Amino acid sequence: MGKQEIRCAAKVSLDKPAAEQACLHNRWHPDVPSCGTIKNGEVVKIECVDWTGGQIGNNDSADDVRDVDLTRVHYLTGPFEIETAEPGDVLLVEIQDVQPMQDQPWGFTGVFAKENGGGFLDELYPKPAKAIWDFEGIFCSSRHIPGVRFAGLIHPGILGCAPSPEILETWNKREAELISACSHMSRVVALPPNPQSVHVGSGDDSIKEKVGREGARTIPGRPEHGGNCDIKNLSLGSKVYLPVHVNGAKFSVGDLHFSQGDGEISFCGAIEMAGVITIKFTVMKGGMEQLGMKSPIYIPGPVEPQFGPGRYIYFEGFSVDENGKQHYMDATVAYRQTCLRVIEYLRRYGYDDYQIYLLLSCAPVQGHIAGIVDIPNACTTMGVPMDIFDFDISPHVKAEKRDLGSCAFASS
Amino acid sequence: MGKQEIRCAAKVSLDKPAAEQACLHNRWHPDVPSCGTIKNGEVVKIECVDWTGGQIGNNDSADDVRDVDLTRVHYLTGPFEIETAEPGDVLLVEIQDVQPMQDQPWGFTGVFAKENGGGFLDELYPKPAKAIWDFEGIFCSSRHIPGVRFAGLIHPGILGCAPSPEILETWNKREAELISACSHMSRVVALPPNPQSVHVGSGDDSIKEKVGREGARTIPGRPEHGGNCDIKNLSLGSKVYLPVHVNGAKFSVGDLHFSQGDGEISFCGAIEMAGVITIKFTVMKGGMEQLGMKSPIYIPGPVEPQFGPGRYIYFEGFSVDENGKQHYMDATVAYRQTCLRVIEYLRRYGYDDYQIYLLLSCAPVQGHIAGIVDIPNACTTMGVPMDIFDFDISPHVKAEKRDLGSCAFASS
């Protein structure tokens, strides 16, 4: 035996537009042609571009974030044909490692402009903003958010198998109904199929046309297959059990994150990066029925960074919004309030609100549903690990304002 | 020196109606008379009745749960005058221990009837149900849910300082607006002041009358003071920072839980118990401004039961409800779906759905806001610790139905 490297099932180029690469695609559709075949039981490496397909640069301006073309994002690597997988099976995906590209040891976190993407707090923080993170082995730090440094919990934001035509139809129908029902709202509530910038790997124009018309957008996760679930501890070392809906499973993966906070609140909120993921694939025949499975499940790996339960400050939020309006058991409202409580706390040290908004999006904060039954107030909490700061943020230590610089903003 | 016991600031009787005890009350109001004074810096023990005031028995019928009188619940111990505390201060509450009553080593978890209390899943599970938990030191187990056993993470469901008259008015106004706005809904969305069964400790009839008219119900937590926040890791060993709104703080505590899952989904969902809490009180002068505080914060203790990150199975839920309807970024809907995914998984072992509903309410499950920005789907997760089961619930082990008995139901 001797030397031997794990097979790389798909290589991407960071120097070529994502839209020109045959192993990438940016819609969920059963007809996107496979870019390779993987054996049942095989371990492979798969390279991924960052979720904006390289639109964001390592610089000190958020102009690129402001101007991002959101039709050209979420390029996934795949789909891969997994041998022997059939509808009704479960695809067991063991994430054995995730690493940034060796020659690109950095990532970014962005706040999208309210009018181009937005985010969880865009009513209050409508401006585009950005932080660049430098990777130092397992740690990262940012010149745009001084005073913090933490170990990543690297994970893919997106992984899943292709929908069947029936499932795809369900998705399109129910999201269209939402769009229609919310037509009075001033904000985009869901994204219908859109032919613009569709990329279907090596697929020809007729496939492209069909996928453009029917293909599901990759922004939301969806219960039937997972997709863009953006779960911070579905991470390296995890075993993920994915429902299979088409022959060969047609597995895709992308949107790698060096780290993410619960909620990924600024939308482009994780530390987004290009990288390579190592996965072992195993097919569980008839797994969906066996597991009673409607949505993916997973078991995290044993290597999550550990701070000790007593090293977090927890903030509480309730479903009374910032205008004093009482909402009924609304965990979304409560979580927004929880985030605002953290911003109020951390700004005392000299951080700009946008810096904190970026930080809470990507640092390993714990967002919990605490109480969801005490009418009318849902209560959520956010635990902020003290040890990611290089100064003491304990409540018993008097806060001093310091010079903590600035994140990147857009030119005006 | 030598022998010496920590002072008990309030003793309760489990043999006497809660409504007859001078150190208990069941409304938030600044005029409820103090039942004792505690020094700044003092450590005391405080006894508490269970949140139903003893209405639930250690037996095998849920008739008591079905018939519970919800105007006679949430009897809190207090309020206590904390020396030197003034509005604008922060009261630091160090929870040094929480223990069940020595002679009552058991607790209960209930599912309320949909028409009398309800719960997070009452559309699907409308019947009353109950499980009794026996405490074996730090562990608990239930004859009504065989096959599980776990260490408690004991905590008070409710703690907080009295509202000022202004804050009380705000509460009553905004909750009244919600009630009025939701008058078309078939369910109770909030509870207005109600003179029935008001108890104000040693207060006389005029106070009782006033508190009955104005006093805030204790069911919801509220941002201004915490209250019934029902947070599972605001637990023994925690330091809690509470805003002070009236002279002397008027601190109350109650609703002790031996254990609770994130969300406490069945409403009477924690393992409810009578017990004694040991607290150190410290006043931080001017703390609210210093901490930029609008809602309580806390730092958990170091003794949370630890399973290792790889000993949880995580379930995903999205904001598409059980009828297939797409909701917009609704974490409450997503969390309900997450709970249903766990029920579907665990029923394969022979558990009745109500047993699982009870279990998820009180076992140390981790409920996370995972993604809250990927329109239109909020994604939440629930991590279920495998090690609380005495059989292997790993997905790779074939589930076998076993005889797992039954929880307590009501007679028909």
Next chain:
Amino acid sequence: MGKQEIRCAAKVSLDKPAAEQACLHNRWHPDVPSCGTIKNGEVVKIECVDWTGGQIGNNDSADDVRDVDLTRVHYLTGPFEIETAEPGDVLLVEIQDVQPMQDQPWGFTGVFAKENGGGFLDELYPKPAKAIWDFEGIFCSSRHIPGVRFAGLIHPGILGCAPSPEILETWNKREAELISACSHMSRVVALPPNPQSVHVGSGDDSIKEKVGREGARTIPGRPEHGGNCDIKNLSLGSKVYLPVHVNGAKFSVGDLHFSQGDGEISFCGAIEMAGVITIKFTVMKGGMEQLGMKSPIYIPGPVEPQFGPGRYIYFEGFSVDENGKQHYMDATVAYRQTCLRVIEYLRRYGYDDYQIYLLLSCAPVQGHIAGIVDIPNACTTMGVPMDIFDFDISPHVKAEKRDLGSCAFASS
């Protein structure tokens, strides 16, 4: 059902000499009469005196430590007859809880005088010293070692079943051989049977005489049954598997510790206390053969205080002694050096060496065998949790001398 307390299998008095109590004894011998019977499967509470039988007081002098009568220590509660247990079985002991006596919420740590007991560092620190620890719920702190506070990991220093006559003979023989082989050494290397102050519970004079002649001293743990193993995480929540050597097992327990560091270096080094332990007893028939068992094994509980791996400072020690002499692979020498490295580090903050010696004995320090094969140097490490200090002991923060008072010393 309703109210019910767990049965207390043995009550002790803190106001009466240990030597007068029928449920206590201070030798290992199969003929010590049982003080009670426990059913297979039963849960009971057992009260214990502190290991000195109350010789040490809550005061500020170490005179009592200096003058301690070491023939009157290690009073164990028991022995208990466990129904159905026979030689060759394993007794499964589930430690469901351990608590200090409610009316004696304090404990002590002592450094014995070199000439009366000694300790691991007695060549360097020959004087008697003492620290009193006040229990504040799950935490403890000491007026004699200011600046530290930590949660206990409460455990029994001693638990085990009685030896058979054959095993007892083995013990006496091999320890006598050591004593004889080391007769040239200036220090006591082992304690032979000694009739002085023998206590055999309710046993009559003939038993007393026999036990005085043959009974094994309780100071050392021994491989055949465990005994005084002094293991810091054989603690509340643990399952301990003990070999049974006589009919009825004759289980004894005592020497409760609120907390202990690895090594318990000052000998009277844990936080010694009187208290009550709650245990479930289960007999595994034929367990010794089934488990291939020669010495006890255990599985810790899930509630050990957790600091996070990055919250420890680790110190290294090698088997080169303080005189510069190279020893061959001697982990004992290496561990002594490791302890000295910590003392050197912590004295920079103003602690007296004796204070640190006491602290390392009882705080939750992690003592590891790191490398035991790199001739000639064994390497051991000690991890000191930073979070037990109320000031920052990180190496990157400049140490400042503070006034940290003094531990208790003996009058001269």
Next chain:
Amino acid sequence: MGKQEIRCAAKVSLDKPAAEQACLHNRWHPDVPSCGTIKNGEVVKIECVDWTGGQIGNNDSADDVRDVDLTRVHYLTGPFEIETAEPGDVLLVEIQDVQPMQDQPWGFTGVFAKENGGGFLDELYPKPAKAIWDFEGIFCSSRHIPGVRFAGLIHPGILGCAPSPEILETWNKREAELISACSHMSRVVALPPNPQSVHVGSGDDSIKEKVGREGARTIPGRPEHGGNCDIKNLSLGSKVYLPVHVNGAKFSVGDLHFSQGDGEISFCGAIEMAGVITIKFTVMKGGMEQLGMKSPIYIPGPVEPQFGPGRYIYFEGFSVDENGKQHYMDATVAYRQTCLRVIEYLRRYGYDDYQIYLLLSCAPVQGHIAGIVDIPNACTTMGVPMDIFDFDISPHVKAEKRDLGSCAFASS
């Protein structure tokens, strides 16, 4: 900015003999010429060969282990000149990452023959043996020890700064005294300077000759600088504080381990591998005095694999050896007994003793000094994580013998 890779300060070749590479050396001596310069504050990558310099192959025979040339081992990468470092300073080494070579994703664990290297249990297990470990991302498994799989805790076995001439002299003197004092023993107790196979990087013959005569062997760790400390959690993410004894520090590193158990008992006991380490270097001026430092200290990173305290089985060992002889407070003897207890336990599943010996050397077992004061018995413990096995090794589950293959043995 944009793409940029961390500078690699030294590259090694796995296809060329270690003895021919200018950035490697295999003795501690101040005169070994530096192979490069690193700035104060710089982050660099450093490549390392495995500690045998490539003598062990990925095959199924232990002939290579049996025949290993122990004069040609421990090739360290370096020494590196760290700018501004002077004697008395402390070199802060932040281990930001450690990875195996991408094209060599495997490592090995060996038991050396008693007559050529030996190990901790060589009296009982004198034969050479070997296990090859395949790396699957963060996990490893071995065809030679089926049924186990675990995440690595990657670390360097050796790191340190060069000794000054005075320190070197001390080492040589004290180890010579030991050799002389133990001349009656049948085993090698220490290794004196030896000119055979000396490698001094780019150094010329005169340096080679001098280093051959005076240079300290790299096998033992030593208190003055650390060196081959073989500490399992001095690992990725750690901050290590190293004493500086010569101008420029002359830092060297090597002997990378994918994983190691406490004690590294089989000597070639970690999972040995070639790889690359990423380090940030910072000089603390005057650090030795400031920290009162005689030996290195370190703070582990936050990413240690976590199993939960209740997922370990702990075994106890005492200082009574396998012949029944009582030793006086000998932690080395106690730890050997502890290891034997684990072997007895695990062999019930069908493992060969040599497989277990290999496994305990490299899996993340916790070896603790438990009690070191209860004369005459030292007590040590070893915690074995249950979750590294793919079958249940709980004591309450009856052990079944299975076919667990064999490790690699030497041909006879």
